Amino acid sequence: MANSPSGDSVLDRLVRILDAFDAGTPSLTVSALARRADVPRASAYRLVEELLRHGLLAREGGEVRLGLRLWELANRASSTLDLRRVAMPFMEDVNQVVRQNTQLAVLHDDEVLVLERLSRPGSVANQAYVAGRMPVHLTSMGLALLAFSPAPALEGYLERHGERMRSAHPDLRRELAHIRRTGYASLEGFIDTDTTGVSVPVLDRRGHALAVLAVVVPRGSNLLRPAVMALRTAARGISRGLGEIPPD
C-alpha cells in the first residue's frame, strides 16, 4: 500500500526510521536520519513531520528522538508485560541474594532479546541492555534458551546458524544435552572475559523455555553454584506465577 516509486511502503520507511535509533544514537538530525534509514530527504522530512505530530518522534534541540507516545503504545499491551510483571519481584530477590546484575531475556528472531535488567552498584561489567540483542552462540542465555526450545525450533535455528554455532561449540549437541540435564548454562563472557554468565530457563508446562533468567558473576567465582540455585528457585516461581507448572 502507498508504495513509493522505489517500491517500499510508508510502513517500510517508518520501520527503518524507528530502527535508525538505538542506545548509542538516541537522537539524530533529520538529514542524518534520512541517510541512516535510507529514505530520500524530502520524504524523510514529510514523514518526520507527521511522526512528530503523532508524538511518535519528539524534537530535542535541532534533532529528533523517539517520542514518549511510541513508548506508551508499545508498552501498555506488550506481550512481555505479563512476563516482566511476574518476573520482577523474583528478579529483585535474585539481585538481593546473589548481588550481581540480573537479567531476563527471550529468544526472538534468532537472537537473545533482553527484556529486563536489574543492576547493582559494584557488579561486574555486563554488556546486556534492556531491549538490546545479544548473539545466541556467545551467551549462556542463548544456550539455555536453545537447549530448552521445542525440537523443531532448535533444528530450524541450527539449519540457519549451524556453522557459526559449531565454530564456537564444536560439540554442541552434547553441550545442549548437558544443559538440559543440569538445568542451567554457564559461559565465559564473550566481550568481557573476566565474567561468567549463568542462565536458567523459565519453563512452561511442556518443559520449553518461555524466557531465561541470568546473572553475570566474576570468572572463577565460587558464586556460580549458589547463583544457579537462586536462579532455579526464582525461575520456578516465575513459571508458577504465569500459571505454568514446569515438569521436574
Added chain:
Amino acid sequence: MANSPSGDSVLDRLVRILDAFDAGTPSLTVSALARRADVPRASAYRLVEELLRHGLLAREGGEVRLGLRLWELANRASSTLDLRRVAMPFMEDVNQVVRQNTQLAVLHDDEVLVLERLSRPGSVANQAYVAGRMPVHLTSMGLALLAFSPAPALEGYLERHGERMRSAHPDLRRELAHIRRTGYASLEGFIDTDTTGVSVPVLDRRGHALAVLAVVVPRGSNLLRPAVMALRTAARGISRGLGEIPPD
C-alpha cells in the same frame, strides 16, 4: 502523505491501530481491530498483513496483538531509558524499606504517565500500571508534578483543565504552594479510598520536576511520614544519578 479518500494517512491509521490495544485488550480479531480503530475492514486487513510482516503485530490464535519488534524499537532508544535505568536501584531501595508499591511517573499530554512500577506481595491495592495513564487532579503524582512544573507549563495546564482541577481542589494555589514548601504531595486514593498516595518530585537543577517517585500506603497509616523521608532520599539520589543537583 498517502492519504486515503477519507483524508487520513497510513500513519494516522497505524497509530489508531496500535492505540486500539491496551492492558485490558491485549489481542483482537482483525475485524474487531478495524472497528475499534475506525479503519475500513479491507484497509485494516492489508495494513495488519504488513504490520505482521514487520513484526509490529504478532498472531495469537485467531487474533493479533502487539509484536515484540515494536517493543524493541520503542524501548531501546527511549528517552525514558536513562531515567528508568538511574531510578531503578533507588526504587528497589524504597520498595525494600517502605514495603509498598513504588512507582515512577512523568507528566505527558496533561496526564500522569507511569514509567515503572515495583509491586510487593501484600501491598495495598494500586491502580497504576506501567505505560498506563492517570488523571493529574486525582493523584498525588499529578499534584507533585504540577507543583514543581515551570510556571508557564503550570499556567497552560490550568488554562486547559482549570475547571476540573478546581472542582477537586477548590484552593489549588494554596495546595500547590504547600506541596512546594513541604516537598511532597499526598492524596487519598481516588479509586480505592482505603489508600493514600505519597509523591515526591525528582528535581532538575532549576528545581523543576523531571519525574515523580511515589508509594501507595494504607490510609491513615503511620507510614506516611517515613515514606516521605525514604522518597525524598531516593529522589535526590536519582537527580544526582542524572547529573542534576536539585536546589535545597
